[in-house]
Amino acid sequence: xxxxxxxxxxxxxxxxxxxxxxxxxxxxxxxxxxxxxxxxxxxxxxxxxxxxxxxxxxxxxxxxxxxxxxxxxxxxxxxxxxxxxxxxxxxxxxxxxxxxxxxxxxxxxxxxxxxxxxxxxxxxxxxxxxxxxxxxxxxxxxxxxxxxxxxxxxxxxxx
Amino acid sequence: xxxxxxxxxxxxxxxxxxxxxxxxxxxxxxxxxxxxxxxxxxxxxxxxxxxxxxxxxxxxxxxxxxxxxxxxxxxxxxxxxxxxxxxxxxxxxxxxxxxxxxxxxxxxxxxxxxxxxxxxxxxxxxxxxxxxxxxxxxxxxxxxxxxxxxxxxxxx
Numbered sequence: 001x002x003x004x005x006x007x008x009x010x011x012x013x014x015x016x017x018x019x020x021x022x023x024x025x026x027x028x029x030x031x032x033x034x035x036x037x038x039x040x041x042x043x044x045x046x047x048x049x050x051x052x053x054x055x056x057x058x059x060x061x062x063x064x065x066x067x068x069x070x071x072x073x074x075x076x077x078x079x080x081x082x083x084x085x086x087x088x089x090x091x092x093x094x095x096x097x098x099x100x101x102x103x104x105x106x107x108x109x110x111x112x113x114x115x116x117x118x119x120x121x122x123x124x125x126x127x128x129x130x131x132x133x134x135x136x137x138x139x140x141x142x143x144x145x146x147x148x149x150x151x152x153x154x155x156x157x158x159x
Numbered sequence: 160x161x162x163x164x165x166x167x168x169x170x171x172x173x174x175x176x177x178x179x180x181x182x183x184x185x186x187x188x189x190x191x192x193x194x195x196x197x198x199x200x201x202x203x204x205x206x207x208x209x210x211x212x213x214x215x216x217x218x219x220x221x222x223x224x225x226x227x228x229x230x231x232x233x234x235x236x237x238x239x240x241x242x243x244x245x246x247x248x249x250x251x252x253x254x255x256x257x258x259x260x261x262x263x264x265x266x267x268x269x270x271x272x273x274x275x276x277x278x279x280x281x282x283x284x285x286x287x288x289x290x291x292x293x294x295x296x297x298x299x300x301x302x303x304x305x306x307x308x309x310x311x312x313x314x315x
Binding site for chain 2: 018019022058091093095104105
């Protein structure tokens, strides 16, 4: 098959590898910008909240307005914090008289972080910011500069 | 003409391979590309639910290492009071979760001064991303004790 460094005695092996890689590269660029382009995706501005349950005051203090929010793992930037609110945390409890109540928890708080971002909406109506899909009820592990938290998206609104 | 095209294609392929390699390196070792200057960082750590003997002898100047990667976390610059530990328990009678103190276990806060890199999405000591609420096994005075980071302050 290879004679004197030439495939089938005709094509130089190195030339073949170079041409093959060039074709792969060209296909990659073509598919990225032409076949799978964002033509059918609409650019949007959006806001959403992330609810983080049952944390201590120190965690709330470590969130800062203007900080970036990043999906843990992929490290995708998914927006900027615009406000931080907190409320007393509660959890379900069955009391001695058999009732199930939302019982308050001492020194624990639920934090609601409001986030503003630029994203895209695809033809199916799914909204994403930097490949991270955003919809109400979806759980997310996320990082800010000082915090790593587990929260839930809610109240997503397209501006 | 034929040779020029060949060289052009080869140059494109080499540049593409280099670009992919650099991108790969930036993903594996972001510090090499996005590294910021090292800064002093004050880290407040709380030891909770620990037997008294492990945390009663912490002194200013003690050095603390993180267990998994033997990363130097910092030197103790402040030692808080040794207090009874707090446990969260269910108060079924009154329908709430309350904090109660234990006489068997103790808690103590210390402030460490370390040196790390500050990024938009993280503060790193060595290769460890340190987060508020994160629990880290710290080695000091010949003991390994879990501590929770309560505050991070970058000293500008």
